[in-house]
Amino acid sequence: MATDLKINGKQHQVDLPDDVPLLWVLRDEIGLTGTKFGCGVAACGSCTVHIDGEAVRSCQVALSDVWGDVTTIEGLGTPDAVGAIQQAWVDHQVAQCGYCQSGQIMQAAALLAENPAPTDADIDDAMQGNLCRCGTYPRIRAAIHDAASKLKEA
Amino acid sequence: MASVGKILRRTFLIGSAAIVGGVAFGAYYVSRPAANPLKPADGETALSPFVLIDQNGVTLFAPRAEMGQGVMTTWAALIAEELDVELDQIRVLHGPAAAAYYNSALVGEGLPNKGYDISDFQHNLGEALGVLGRTLSLQVTGGSTSMKDGFERMREAGATARETLKQAAADRLGVDRGQLKTENGEVIAPDGTRIPYTELAEAAGQIEPPHVELRDPTNWRLLGQNLPRVDVVGKSTGTAEFGIDVRPEGLKFASVRINPKLGGEMRSFDASAAEGMPGVEKVVDLGNGVAVIATNTWLAMQAVEAIELDWGDAPYPPETDAIFAEISKAFDTAPNSTMRDDGDVDTLPDGATEITAEYTVPYLAHSTMEPMNATALFNGNSLELWCGNQAPTLIQIRAANTANLDKEAVQIHTTYLGGGFGRRGELDFGEIATKVAMAMPGVPVQTTWSREEDIRHDYYRPGAMARMRGAVKDGQAVLIDGKVAAQSCTQQAVQRYTGIPGGGPDKVLVEGFFNQPYAVPNYRMSGHIADLNIPVGFWRSVGNSHNGFFHETFMDEMAHTAGRDPLEFRLELAKAEHAPSAGCLQAVKEMSGWTGQTPDGVGRGVAMTYSFGTPVAQVIEVVDEDGTIRIAKAWIACDVGLALDPGTVEAQMFGGMIYGLSAAVMGEITFADGEVEQYNFPDYDALRMHNAPVTEVKILETNRHMGGVGEPGTPPSMPALGNALFDLTGERARTLPLVNQFNLLV
Numbered sequence A: 001m002a003t004d005l006k007i008n009g010k011q012h013q014v015d016l017p018d019d020v021p022l023l024w025v026l027r028d029e030i031g032l033t034g035t036k037f038g039c040g041v042a043a044c045g046s047c048t049v050h051i052d053g054e055a056v057r058s059c060q061v062a063l064s065d066v067w068g069d070v071t072t073i074e075g076l077g078t079p080d081a082v083g084a085i086q087q088a089w090v091d092h093q094v095a096q097c098g099y100c101q102s103g104q105i106m107q108a109a110a111l112l113a114e115n116p117a118p119t120d121a122d123i124d125d126a127m128q129g130n131l132c133r134c135g136t137y138p139r140i141r142a143a144i145h146d147a148a149s150k151l152k153e154a
Numbered sequence B: 001m002a003s004v005g006k007i008l009r010r011t012f013l014i015g016s017a018a019i020v021g022g023v024a025f026g027a028y029y030v031s032r033p034a035a036n037p038l039k040p041a042d043g044e045t046a047l048s049p050f051v052l053i054d055q056n057g058v059t060l061f062a063p064r065a066e067m068g069q070g071v072m073t074t075w076a077a078l079i080a081e082e083l084d085v086e087l088d089q090i091r092v093l094h095g096p097a098a099a100a101y102y103n104s105a106l107v108g109e110g111l112p113n114k115g116y117d118i119s120d121f122q123h124n125l126g127e128a129l130g131v132l133g134r135t136l137s138l139q140v141t142g143g144s145t146s147m148k149d150g151f152e153r154m155r156e157a158g159a160t161a162r163e164t165l166k167q168a169a170a171d172r173l174g175v176d177r178g179q180l181k182t183e184n185g186e187v188i189a190p191d192g193t194r195i196p197y198t199e200l201a202e203a204a205g206q207i208e209p210p211h212v213e214l215r216d217p218t219n220w221r222l223l224g225q226n227l228p229r230v231d232v233v234g235k236s237t238g239t240a241e242f243g244i245d246v247r248p249e250g251l252k253f254a255s256v257r258i259n260p261k262l263g264g265e266m267r268s269f270d271a272s273a274a275e276g277m278p279g280v281e282k283v284v285d286l287g288n289g290v291a292v293i294a295t296n297t298w299l300a301m302q303a304v305e306a307i308e309l310d311w312g313d314a315p316y317p318p319e320t321d322a323i324f325a326e327i328s329k330a331f332d333t334a335p336n337s338t339m340r341d342d343g344d345v346d347t348l349p350d351g352a353t354e355i356t357a358e359y360t361v362p363y364l365a366h367s368t369m370e371p372m373n374a375t376a377l378f379n380g381n382s383l384e385l386w387c388g389n390q391a392p393t394l395i396q397i398r399a400a401n402t403a404n405l406d407k408e409a410v411q412i413h414t415t416y417l418g419g420g421f422g423r424r425g426e427l428d429f430g431e432i433a434t435k436v437a438m439a440m441p442g443v444p445v446q447t448t449w450s451r452e453e454d455i456r457h458d459y460y461r462p463g464a465m466a467r468m469r470g471a472v473k474d475g476q477a478v479l480i481d482g483k484v485a486a487q488s489c490t491q492q493a494v495q496r497y498t499g500i501p502g503g504g505p506d507k508v509l510v511e512g513f514f515n516q517p518y519a520v521p522n523y524r525m526s527g528h529i530a531d532l533n534i535p536v537g538f539w540r541s542v543g544n545s546h547n548g549f550f551h552e553t554f555m556d557e558m559a560h561t562a563g564r565d566p567l568e569f570r571l572e573l574a575k576a577e578h579a580p581s582a583g584c585l586q587a588v589k590e591m592s593g594w595t596g597q598t599p600d601g602v603g604r605g606v607a608m609t610y611s612f613g614t615p616v617a618q619v620i621e622v623v624d625e626d627g628t629i630r631i632a633k634a635w636i637a638c639d640v641g642l643a644l645d646p647g648t649v650e651a652q653m654f655g656g657m658i659y660g661l662s663a664a665v666m667g668e669i670t671f672a673d674g675e676v677e678q679y680n681f682p683d684y685d686a687l688r689m690h691n692a693p694v695t696e697v698k699i700l701e702t703n704r705h706m707g708g709v710g711e712p713g714t715p716p717s718m719p720a721l722g723n724a725l726f727d728l729t730g731e732r733a734r735t736l737p738l739v740n741q742f743n744l745l746v
Helices: A022-030 A084-091 A101-114 A120-127 A137-153 B002-014 B027-031 B071-083 B098-106 B118-130 B132-141 B146-173 B197-204 B232-236 B297-305 B320-332 B392-403 B428-438 B451-456 B489-498 B543-562 B566-575 B579-592 B646-666 B717-729
Strands: A002-007 A010-015 A048-051 A054-057 B022-025 B051-054 B057-061 B091-093 B181-183 B186-188 B194-196 B252-258 B266-270 B280-285 B289-294 B308-311 B337-342 B353-361 B373-378 B383-387 B410-414 B445-448 B464-473 B476-486 B522-529 B602-611 B614-625 B628-639 B694-700
Touching: A002 A022, A010 A022, A022 B297, A048 A101, A054 A101, A084 A101, A084 A137, A084 B232, A101 A120, A101 A137, A101 B232, A120 A137, A137 B646, B051 B146, B051 B197, B057 B071, B057 B197, B071 B091, B071 B146, B146 B181, B146 B186, B146 B197, B186 B197, B194 B197, B252 B297, B252 B428, B252 B451, B266 B289, B280 B297, B289 B297, B289 B428, B297 B445, B320 B464, B320 B476, B320 B522, B353 B543, B373 B428, B383 B392, B383 B428, B392 B410, B392 B428, B428 B445, B464 B543, B476 B543, B476 B566, B543 B566, B543 B602, B543 B646, B543 B717, B566 B579, B566 B602, B579 B602, B579 B614, B579 B628, B579 B694, B602 B717, B614 B646, B614 B717, B628 B646, B628 B717, B646 B694, B646 B717
Parallel strands: B057 B091, B252 B445, B383 B410, B476 B522, B628 B694
Antiparallel strands: A002 A010, A048 A054, B022 B051, B051 B057, B181 B186, B186 B194, B252 B289, B266 B308, B280 B289, B337 B522, B353 B464, B373 B383, B373 B445, B464 B476, B602 B614, B614 B628
């Protein structure tokens, strides 16, 4: 049975069983590999995407339960047109191995949409579901603060 | 990364350094006649990169695996510094497997590398593999060596290319090469005419490269600066390609289950339920496990879980307690090594106070963010393998053996690594993906492990124990006599890679133990190998990861017994032995405002480990917040001799510390019924945003030798935290992880 999805503003029709998680629809069916598989149990945040602007772990959302428009890391910007929050990640040289950063950026984007001037404590609360084994946390924090001030000026 | 293959095929066909419309540099220096190009001091000579210039521009090969440590950027900078190109003008690619590189670069007779031939190379490669114990041991003890290795050779590659291009321009213009300058990827003539390298490349391919002196460091434009990482835009936009992102045309997706009783056989399986599940295309018998190939990774994972399996027993004691009882028995056997034996430890100096302590640390998983995976395409007489890996030549040989092919028929594509930490130096994920793809010839198949499969099928950091005896007199350490017992990852890896049992003294087992820069007159350190068959491997900082904790916790206990401040106690001993190490202690003392006193509810600990040529001292501050202990602050000082990219060094020092603190706080692999009891991040977690300390890093450059940076930040973190908890609570941490003893914020 085909399911209709709107991803990064583009309409897709997907023919997969209802219980396939959105993560694996994006990666293996649509070919949007920027969203990463880390744990499959919502414990690392690598697969974070937005549904109607809300940050969700796409490994936990079944295809048939996708309730709105999906935005992935590819929807925030591209190498030729880097998005504002992505630019803060570039400016602060956040990434090391980089594998978790799509999820970190999507989580940060949802935080900033809801709270344009987060404190360190707000960042701790919002970001602690996103694991990074390289230890890029200080630069993630700095990039979020920087993105917040730049978005405010914009 | 497909362009690597294209370039290789092209150079292969030409068989010369002069390629169609371009030129490949870099082989000259590495291929000059040498006693042994794979000499252990630079054990990865075979991975030397080259500079490729064609009509499309300049491509630099940085064939060390980029797993977050910034190696791609700094290797490129070494070349770019001499070549006079900017990092944003060039492409940087992972190099191919070494054999392919050498074949492509050296096979032709038109090459400017007289005196070197392929059979020498093959001989040397064989020799390197034959002495893998030595090579591996050096890769590990000499891990964190990329910069030490590449420092001279990559600048030479860049300089040679520059001067050859200038010669090509000189020939064209009819001027002397000395009259020409280079800048921004162009040769500049005396009259100001600019000729792009790309236009000179073809002619340069016909020229014998001149001998070149390297530039004085005072003239460096790039090295020594914080450089923008070449991978940062890709990694901020979701476009950087990891192994798990490879999408060749017609790709199928697989997942795998191997016997969780590690090394045990598979007696039988029943896949009847799995075969009818959605998307399933094939069930593959791997001998010691099963895989399912499907149209989607998740469908493959569901189906492989639905297979009923009858597993044979593990070849080691099934419970953690029995495993550590076995490790403890190793203390009663003759030492495998005693690499330090100064003075007389058997006689307690007159008037000295003796102290003893025993320490235990658990097995640990690497837990890279990207679960193990690889993608393979088997065509009957050839194989392509895509994966993030730390050892392309070894994985090429393993894949070739698995598919019964010559290694020349196996092409390795190295992608970005979603974390390595030593795990991706293993070969199992490549072998499994090869076996799976062989079940579906002509079809590329990506085999992705579930997180559970990844955590439960690692080559673990060995569980280890130490028995320490020491003596203090007049406030000073006068005797240290230590024994460490653990499985030998080196010996096991030699067996695993070569089929030949590893032997001899295992330096890795005692690194961070026997070689610490303290002037103690009676000092003996021995390693005892535990005879167990649990898969063990190289975990960031390897032997230092347990020995740092043992040595530096014991130093703290001795300082306490001596009634001395633990930082001053160390500083005094280090000053007499190794000035850079003392300098690191002095630096963290100043940075942290160390007084030896802390307010109520605050504890501070210090530790210093010398590893991979770099001393690193750390002070960690813990705070009691209503009964919950938070790691609040940290200060790190390292002396790397020469910091080629200070931003990268700082990131590695902090990241190395976080990796160690994560293990110290909560990392523990335990066994029941022969199986690892941890499954996923909920029971094998790490530090996160809210419990990582606010940290200050200082980089010193007084060390006479360039030290490594990727690993040395890890070992001192664990004892520094344990020592801080002692300062806060009066309870000594002698066993890790610390959550079992202290109410730490997790």
